[in-house]
Structure formats: structure tokens, C-alpha cells
Amino acid sequence: MKVAVVTVGNELLAGRTTDTNATWLCKRLDDRGVVVDRVTTVPDRIADIARVVNEYRAEYDAVIVTGGLGPTHDDLTMDGVAAALGRSLEEHEAALAWLEEDGYSRDDLASGTTTLPAGARALHNEDGVAPGAAIENVYILPGVPSEMKTMFEAIAHEFEGTPTYRETVVAAEPESALLERIADLREGFDVAVGCYPGESVRIELESADEDAVEAAATWLRERVEPP
Template identity: 75%
Template sequence: MNVAVVTVGDELLAGRTVNSNATWLCEQFAERGVSVERVTTLPDRIADIARVVNEYRATYDAVIVTGGLGPTHDDVTMTGVAAALGRDLADHEQARAWLADAGYSREDLTDGTTDLPAGARALHNEVGVAPGAVLESVYVLPGVPAEMKAMFETVADEFTGTPTYREVVVADEPESALLDRIEELRATFDVSVGSYPGESVRVAIESTDETVSQKAAAWLRERVESQE
């Protein structure tokens, strides 16, 4: 299963807010063996949201959109997603009933709070007010991290894949000096390899077979200079 993550918010693009939602979601998907193929950040702009969601839903198994939910002037994500799928926004009875059960009357809520794309499955916001939604392969979650995480947990089982096993070898050598051994590693084992230089070089080895990843890491550790 492959997915795209779309985070929405002018404050993200301005650097005023750290995009922790994208990092957290990528970690969740990696644990489930789901491949994240794209992470995209968009402004609070309906046309951009509609265009990107429409493109990604045709390419990936699922699109997860976070941020821009609610009834204020810059909360336009639901409108953009509805446009991408050719749907109108409509008041969602179940979402309104959830809020009523939580003690919110119709008069307490700003107009548009429970407007979701027609035909969407509502996702209850157990931490906040604005509901999320699922429409076809598009999942729309809040931008507030605590709300997003709680809501994602309610749909997490809908994302499955093949788990990968990761081993890291630390080499106290220049990255360029490791090229021949990395090439031999790839030729010897069915693994993917990434190298990440810093004070030392971290060589990450991944495989869908835990034994293979462990054997490949052991092979490389025997052939590099390391203080491990």
C-alpha cells in the first residue's frame, strides 16, 4: 500500500509552525509497512488543495490530508477536497449528533462546523470540535496534533502493508570510501541501502526479511571501521 501525505497551512510554509504532523504520520505508516511516496505542504488555498488531492488520489492508494478544518475564513480544506471529488458540502447529521452529545447546541457552533463533502464518512473528533472525513481514498484530519493523532488511531487499521526491518551500521570513514563495500553489499544481499554522513556515516539497511537485514548488517560491520 502506498500513500501521499498532504499538510495544509500558511503557517507551515512560513516556518512559524513545525510540520510535526507529517513526521508523525510517516512514522505510523512505516511501522505498518505502508510506503509514503509523497509529503506535500500546501497553502490555505482551495484551488491548490483540489488540484493536488485530485492528482494524488489517482496515483496513490490513499491520500491523507491534515490541517485547515473548521468554520473560519482560512479553514478551506474540506472545500478543496469536495472540489477535487466533485462533491458539494453539506451538513453531516452524524457529526452534528456527536457534538450534541458532547454538549454543543446548534447555537454554540459556528455555521459550517459540521459541513462535510456529500457522501463522506464522518470521523469523530474526540479531542476537539471539527470533524474529519473519509471520502473514497481521501482521509481528512485536523491540523492540531493531538486531534490529528487521536483521529488517525480510529482509522489506523485501514492502512496495511509489508513491514520492513531496519538495521543501522555506523562507519568512522568518509562516505566516498564506503562506495565499493556498499555496492558489494547490495550485490550480496536483497536489501535497500541508504548512507547518511555526519560526524560518522550511518548506513541504513532495510529488508522485508528480518534475518536478511541482520545478516547484511553483520556482513558490513565486519568490513568497516567503527567505534560501535
């Protein structure tokens, strides 16, 4: 399963808010064996949201969009997704019923709070007010991290991929000195290899084949200088 993550917000692009949602989602999806191929941040503009969602929904198994939910002037994510899918926006009775069960009346809610793309499945916001939505292969989650995390966990079972196994080998050598051994590793083992330099070099080995990862890690550890 391949997924794209889209985060929405002018404040993210201006650097006023750190995009922790994308990092958290990527980790949770990776834990479930799902490949995240794109992480994209777009401004609070309907046209930008619609263009990116429309492109990604055709290319990936699912698109997860976070941020821009609610009734204020810059909460435009539902509008953008509706435009991408060619849907109108309409009040969602199930979402309204959930909020009424939570103690809100229609009069308490700002206009647009429960407005979702036509035909969407409402996703209940256990930690907030603005509902999320799922429509076709697009999932729309809140931008508030606590709300986003709770909502994702409720639908996490819908994201299943192939389990991936990893081993990390740390070498107290310059990355440039390891190039020949890493080339031999790539040639001899069917694993993906990533090198991350720092005080030491962290070499991460990854594959859907657990035995291949363990064999590659053993081979490499015997050939590098440990820290």
C-alpha cells in the same frame, strides 16, 4: 500500500509553524508497513488543495490531508477535497450528533463546523470540535497535532502494508571511503541501503526479508571500522 500526505496551511509555508504532523504520520505509517511516497504542503487555497488531492488520489492507495478544518475563513480543506472529488458540501448529521453528545448545541457551533463533502464518513474529533472525514481514498484530519494523532489512531487499522525490517550499521569512516563496500553490499544482498553522514556514517539496511537484512548487516559490520 502506498500513501501520500498533504499538509495544508499558509503558516507552514511561511515557516511560522513547524510541520510536525507530516513527520509523525510518516513514522506511524512506516511502523505499519505502509510506504509514504509523497509529502506535500499546500497553501490555504481551494484550487491548490483540489489539484494536489485529485492528482494523488489517482496515484496512491490513500491520501491523508491534515489542517484547514473548521468554520473560519481560511479553513478551506473540506472545500478543496469536495472540489477534487466533484462533491457538494452538506451538513453531516452524524457529526452534529457527536458534538451534541459532547455537550454542544447547534447554536453553539459556528456555521460550517459540521459541513463535509457529500457522502463522506465523518471522523469524530475526540480532542476537539471540527470533525474529520473519509471519502473514497481520501482522509481529512485536523491540523492541531493532538487532535490529528487521536483521530489517526482511531483509523490506523485501515492502513496496512508489508512489514519492513531494518538494521543500522555505524562506521567511523568517511562516506566516500565506503563507496566500494556499499556497492558490493548492494550487489550481494537484496536490501535497500541508505547512508547518513554525521560524526560517524549511519548505514541503514531495509527489506521485507528479515534474514536478508540480518545477513547484510553482519557482512557489513565485519568490513567497516566501528566508532
